[in-house]
Amino acid sequence: MKAPSFLYGTAWKEDRTAALTELALRAGFRGIDTANQRRHYVEAGVGEGLAAAYRAGVVTRADVFLQTKYTYLPGQDQRLPYDPRASLSTQVAQSMASSLEHLGTDHVDSYVLHGPASGGGWTEHDGEVWAAMVKERDAGRTRALGVSNVSLRHLQQLAASGAELPAFVQNRCFARAGWDRAVRAFCTERGIVYQGFSLLTANPEAFRHPAVLAAARRHRATPAQVVFRFALAVGMLPLTGTTDEEHMKQDLASEKLALSDDETRAIESLSG
């Protein structure tokens, strides 16, 4: 299924995960992002929230774009979704099986490598994990694949390895880096959908910037809505992890703001 224009992020919600996932679906979100990483996510709670929404007739499985992640051992705590002594390929298969059980489904829509093994570049470990993820996709357990927390170098080396490119890149999006300009350009050239997270929390300077404040006044919107609308305008798929029902509605409504090209350009280049 095609990704919707917004993803609801389920990190850091602990015992509120199920209720907030259901609330997000009731508010109108049709994309859910999670990870099989108990340290930051309660993937089983996402499954409970989905089940509650299905039971209440809010959505069916086919209405929802479900995305989860495989996380390497150093990114996990002791609550592991795989045998840490198993090979990386086996870990991927075990993590996927556990995700499908948590989420109560036989496939996800996107399966993401949470982060490469090294910040320095794409390694052999990443190659092994990526090949295992491709196998999961070929077996029908995910529709598409993605990578997260990657630099341009990671992506260039992945491409140079001859491996299949991801359908999604999910990165923390810093305004001071031109909103991750180099990675976004790589993605645009290759038809990869760029998912941006921490758009609000990583960019406090954007909320004080005259270009954002002027657009907010002009469109009678909040600065957060302007930032999300800007993200959509430059082709990003934004994530929000808000716990507030009003913010959920505002975030979804940002899609309707008529930001002009000049306003988009001014925000895109607010830090040069």
Ligand SMILES: NC(=O)c1ccc[n+]([C@@H]2O[C@H](COP(=O)([O-])OP(=O)(O)OC[C@H]3O[C@@H](n4cnc5c(N)ncnc54)[C@H](OP(=O)(O)O)[C@@H]3O)[C@@H](O)[C@H]2O)c1
């Ligand atoms: N791949 C990765 O490594 C990675 C890393 C981090 C996050 N993520 C994903 O991205 C998702 C989103 O995370 P995030 O870092 O972007 O931050 P977030 O968890 O969405 O936090 C947003 C913060 O901004 C506040 N806020 C204020 N006004 C808001 C508004 N109108 N709309 C939304 N939030 C508003 C929220 O408070 P209220 O709750 O009061 O609204 C919240 O404290 C996560 O849940 C996770 O799924 C992925």
